[in-house]
Amino acid sequence: MIxxxxxxxxxxxxxxxxxxxxxxxxSRLYDGGAIAALRNVDLQIKAGDCVAIVGASGSGKSSLVNxxxxxxxxxxxxxxxxxxxxxxxxxxxxxxxxRIGIVFQEFNLIPTLTALENVELALLxxxxxxxxxxxxxxxxxxxxxxxxxxHNLVTRLSGGERQRVAIARAIVNEPxxxxxxxxxxxxDSVSAANVTDLLFRLREKTGMTLILVTHDDALAARxxxxxxxxxxxxxxxTSQAIVARTIGPKAAT
Amino acid sequence: MNLVGLALRNxxxxxxxxxxxxxxxxxAVGSALALIALSxxxxxxxxxxMDEIGDDLVVMQKGASxxxxxxxxxxxVERIAAIPGVVRASGELVTFAPSSYVxxxxxxxxxxxxxxxxxxxxxxxxxxxxGERHVAVLGDTAAASLGKKVGDDLExxxxxxxxxxxxxxxxxxxRGLVLxxxxxxxxxxxxxxxxxxxxxxxxxxxxxxxxxxxxAAIEGLGNVVASTANEVLDNDRNFAILEAVSLAxxxxxxxxxxxxxxxxxxxxxxxxxxxxxxxAAIGWSNARIMMxxxxxxxxxCVIGCIVGVLLSFLAAxxxxxxxxxxxxxxxxxxxxxxxxxLMAAFVLCILxxxxxxxxxxxxxxxxxxxxx
Numbered sequence: 001m002i003x004x005x006x007x008x009x010x011x012x013x014x015x016x017x018x019x020x021x022x023x024x025x026x027s028r029l030y031d032g033g034a035i036a037a038l039r040n041v042d043l044q045i046k047a048g049d050c051v052a053i054v055g056a057s058g059s060g061k062s063s064l065v066n067x068x069x070x071x072x073x074x075x076x077x078x079x080x081x082x083x084x085x086x087x088x089x090x091x092x093x094x095x096x097x098x099r100i101g102i103v104f105q106e107f108n109l110i111p112t113l114t115a116l117e118n119v120e121l122a123l124l125x126x127x128x129x130x131x132x133x134x135x136x137x138x139x140x141x142x143x144x145x146x147x148x149x150x151h152n153l154v155t156r157l158s159g160g161e162r163q164r165v166a167i168a169r170a171i172v173n174e175p176x177x178x179x180x181x182x183x184x185x186x187x188d189s190v191s192a193a194n195v196t197d198l199l200f201r202l203r204e205k206t207g208m209t210l211i212l213v214t215h216d217d218a219l220a221a222r223x224x225x226x227x228x229x230x231x232x233x234x235x236x237x238t239s240q241a242i243v244a245r246t247i248g249p250k251a252a253t
Numbered sequence: 254m255n256l257v258g259l260a261l262r263n264x265x266x267x268x269x270x271x272x273x274x275x276x277x278x279x280x281a282v283g284s285a286l287a288l289i290a291l292s293x294x295x296x297x298x299x300x301x302x303m304d305e306i307g308d309d310l311v312v313m314q315k316g317a318s319x320x321x322x323x324x325x326x327x328x329x330v331e332r333i334a335a336i337p338g339v340v341r342a343s344g345e346l347v348t349f350a351p352s353s354y355v356x357x358x359x360x361x362x363x364x365x366x367x368x369x370x371x372x373x374x375x376x377x378x379x380x381x382x383x384g385e386r387h388v389a390v391l392g393d394t395a396a397a398s399l400g401k402k403v404g405d406d407l408e409x410x411x412x413x414x415x416x417x418x419x420x421x422x423x424x425x426x427x428r429g430l431v432l433x434x435x436x437x438x439x440x441x442x443x444x445x446x447x448x449x450x451x452x453x454x455x456x457x458x459x460x461x462x463x464x465x466x467x468x469a470a471i472e473g474l475g476n477v478v479a480s481t482a483n484e485v486l487d488n489d490r491n492f493a494i495l496e497a498v499s500l501a502x503x504x505x506x507x508x509x510x511x512x513x514x515x516x517x518x519x520x521x522x523x524x525x526x527x528x529x530x531x532x533a534a535i536g537w538s539n540a541r542i543m544m545x546x547x548x549x550x551x552x553x554c555v556i557g558c559i560v561g562v563l564l565s566f567l568a569a570x571x572x573x574x575x576x577x578x579x580x581x582x583x584x585x586x587x588x589x590x591x592x593x594x595l596m597a598a599f600v601l602c603i604l605x606x607x608x609x610x611x612x613x614x615x616x617x618x619x620x621x622x623x624x625x
Contacts, residue, residue, distance in 0.1 A: 071534050072619035090538060097536025108531045108622060112262050117254040122535045130255065169535065 018083040019044035020177060020209055021068055026077035028063050028232075033075075037063035039232045040077070045211065047176065050203060052220035053213045055229035061213045064229065065181050068211065069100050097125060101170030103199075105182035107162045109154040115141060115165045116150040122169045140168045144198060160191025164198065171202060177209040178202070184219070196222070256541070260549040263521065271553065274517040278557025278598070281510035283564030285503035285594050290565065290586050292499035296492050297585070302426030303482035307372060310464060310479045312342075312451035312471055318490035320347050320450055325477060327446045330364075332474055338456050338467045343367035344448030346438045350431065353408045358395055360409060360431040362438030362448075369452065373432065378403040378418030381434055389414040393421055394428040409433070410441040453479065507594065510557060511601030514550045518609040522546060529613045530621025543610035550606025551599075558595050565591070 022045070028038040037060045045051055045068075055061045066072035067079055070092030078085045081099075086092055096102070109118045119137035128136070141150045144164040154162055163183060170178060180199060184192035196219060203210045212223055220226050228236035264271045303311070312333060317323025330344040346362035363369050370380045373390060381388045389407055391399065396419050401407055407414045414433055422428050439445050453471070457463050464481070471479040486492055522529065532542050565586045 066619040069534075071530075071622070072617055093533065093536050093538050095536070096534065097538075100536075102534055104534075104622070106622075108527070108534065110528055110531065112266050113254065113259075120254045121259075121532070124255070125537065125541055133254075173536075 017046055019080070020047040020049075020082060021045050022080040022083075023064075023067065023074075024078045024080060026067060026074045026079065028060075028067060028072065029075040036232050038067070038074075041232070041234055043227065043234065043237075045177075045209060047209055048207055049225060050200075050210045050223040051212070051225045051227060052223035053211060053227045053229060054215060054217065054220045056215060059229045060232040061215075061229055062181055063232075065179050065211065065213050069096060069102050069177075069179050071096075071102070097122075098173060099176045101173065101175035101178045103163070103166050103170045103178070103180040103183045105185040107154075107159075107166045107186070109162055109165055109169075111153070111155050114151050114153055115146055115157065115161075115168075118154055118165055119169045119172050122172050126173070137168070137172060140172045141165070143171075143202075144168045158191070159187050160194055163187060163191070163195050167195070167198060167202070171206075174206070175208060177211065179211045179213075181213045182215070183212070184214070184216070256545050256548050257552070259545060260552050263525070263549055264552060267521065270517060270520070274513050274553055275557045275560060277513035278510040278554060278602070279560025279564055281506045281513070282558050282561025282594060282598050283568070285506040285598075286561060286565035286586060286591060287568045288499045288503045288506070289594065290569070290590055292492075292495050293590065294585055295495060296486055298425045299492075300482055300486050301424040302422075303485070305422060305424045305427050306369065306452065307454070308452045308482060309455040310453040310468065310471070311482060311485045312453060312477050312479045313449070313485065315476050315478045317449075319492075320485065320489065321349070322490075323449060324444065324447045325449070325451060327448055329474060329477065330448065330451050333451055333453060333471055336467060336470045338463075338470070340454040340456050341368050342454075343369050343452045344435065345369070345450050345452060346435055346442070346444060346447065347449045348410075348438065348442050350409045350438075350441070352399065358399070358409070358431045359426070359429060360433060360438060362433050362435040364435045367435075368454075370432075373418070373420050374422060376419045376421035378416070380418055380432075385417075386434060387412065387414050387437055388417045388434065390418040390420055390432040391416055392428040392430040393419055394425075395431055398429070407431070410438075412437065412441045451477075503594065504597070507598050507601055510554070510561075510598050511605040513557075513605075514553055514602045515605035515608060517553065518546060518550050518606050519612075521549065522609040522613045526613075526616065526621045526624040529616065530618045530624070533614075533616075533618035534622065539614040542614050543607070546610035546613055547603060547606040550602050554599055554602035557602075558598055561598075562586070562591060562595070 023041050023043040026038055026041045027036065029036050041064065053061050053064060063072065067074055070079065070086060080086070081095060086095065110121065116134070116137050119141060120133045123133040123136060138147065138150060141147050144167055146161060146164050146168065149157060149161060154165055157165065183199065184195055187195060199210065199212070200222060212219070214220050226236070226238045227234055312325065313320065314323025314325050327344055330342055333339060334342040344364060348360055349357040350360035351357045365381065365383050373380055376393060378390070380390055391401060396402065399407060401416050403416055403419060405416045407416055409431065420432070422430070435448070439447060455464055455467050468479040471477060480488065529542060532545070569586050
């Protein structure tokens with residue numbers, strides 16, 4: 001069982017490897033400190049990991065993900081990408097453009113654009129010609145099974161199809177890290193299963209890191225590592241348990 | 254899909270607001286162009302009128318603010334005529350004379366012996382005979398607006414003048430003139446033996462070099478200044494005030510167009526906060542996000558400017574057909590006139606777009622995404 005999890009968990013599992021992304025002593029406070037979404041959180045995620053972040057609504061999962069991809073900024077602490085702290089908006093924007101894909105529960109697509117155009121948006125600023133952008137977006141939409149509907153406005157698509165457009169947009173730049181924040185939260189059970197299968201299939205093919213935020217334990221169970229958050233604090237991290245069980249309690253502490 | 258396509262799509266998404274904003278820019282640019290063109294055309298019309306009379310030099314009282322403002326003793330005309338190099342000189346009294354038919358008409362008084370009478374392009378009738386009193390020659394548009402023809406009587410400054418001729422000048426200003434004997438106008442306007450300007454023709458062309466010694470000699474007579482027609486208009490205080498007022502109103506009008514863009518884009522960016530959050534989330538740089546908003550402003554400005562220029566051409570076409578305007582001035586939009594107005598509109602519209610763009614990129618993406 002442990003070996004199976006380890007195999008699924010990704011390519012670089014050596015304890016000395018530099019984490020792909022790491023949170024170091026992160027706190028995120030709102031309303032001048034009245035509300036603490038995250039409190040002194042430390043988390044390391046290695047390249048190729050498949051991590052489920054689980055917790056109840058309001059536990060701080062989304063805040064954690066927002067900080068991991070730099071669309072929000074910590075009140076204190078540091079976020080490190082491949083060992084280097086990221087400080088400026090421009091650094092984060094570049095990283096999201098080239099290395100990080102994000103899938104939101106709310107899809108966050110531009111309603112006035114077609115599926116193809118929504119995906120193309122993520123390719124602007126990559127120095128590609130219009131034709132190449134178009135082709136690349138079409139190929140990715142084909143990969144997520146939406147090629148026949150790529151010229152439809154996204155408002156004309158079902159919830160499941162919209163989420164697949166969002167996934168296509170997230171992966172069109174071949175990210176190293178894919179963050180999915182409750183990707184099935186707004187979908188019916190059939191669409192949810194399809195979208196989940198798609199995410200895991202893409203991860204298997206590309207070897208990218210997948211961070212999946214969910215409150216669904218069954219979905220979380222498909223990930224090798226599960227990080228549980230409660231009241232802004234990580235209360236359980238299966239990888240540490242795995243390490244503890246593999247190399248002994250001394251090393252784990 | 255590119256930034257321009259995206260901006261166009263966003264503009265089409267709010268057709269009423271976009272159209273109203275564009276119309277606002279168009280009206281502002283059109284008003285600015287019309288105002289400046291009108292002020293310039295008044296100057297140009299006057300210049301053309303003076304050219305048609307055919308002066309090399311115009312002599313005015315030193316320090317006179319305009320052609321109506323200074324007075325020169327009539328005997329100075331003879332002294333000017335006696336200066337070597339001067340072919341001929343004629344005094345002229347200029348005034349806006351109240352008439353019982355319209356508010357006032359531009360009236361010129363010329364001496365019986367003036368060479369200027371010989372140059373009047375008569376359409377019908379004749380010029381005043383030597384020593385003839387209380388007669389008038391009307392420009393054709395003046396005759397039309399006063400409703401007068403040869404043989405009618407005309408009331409000017411409380412005196413009755415018999416219309417003896419209609420002149421067919423080609424310039425707008427001269428077509429609206431009333432020409433009367435100098436003595437009659439001097440008496441009626443209580444300016445006995447005074448003229449306001451002296452027209453001078455100089456021997457051997459009208460080059461600056463040829464004119465220089467004659468100018469010096471005329472100015473040597475004291476208390477007068479000799480200028481070319483262009484210089485007279487350039488130094489005319491009325492025209493300077495008119496141009497300054499037109500420019501100020503034009504600047505306000507163009508600033509209004511920038512406010513239109515600012516207003517439209519501030520509302521658009523507020524409504525599209527979430528979209529801006531999406532752009533940030535998929536890795537767009539601040540510059541690209543700002544650019545997407547500024548392009549929207551520029552597109553509105555481009556279309557608005559086109560509408561404004563079309564409106565100004567429409568005004569140029571329509572104004573000459575309105576007697577109250579067309580009888581007094583010509584209205585000619587030109588590239589030299591349009592280019593600076595459009596440039597000012599562009600710069601202001603871009604500045605107007607930058608504020609909402611800057612506000613957009615200051616937002617934390619996660620917060621922007623939470624907005625509805």
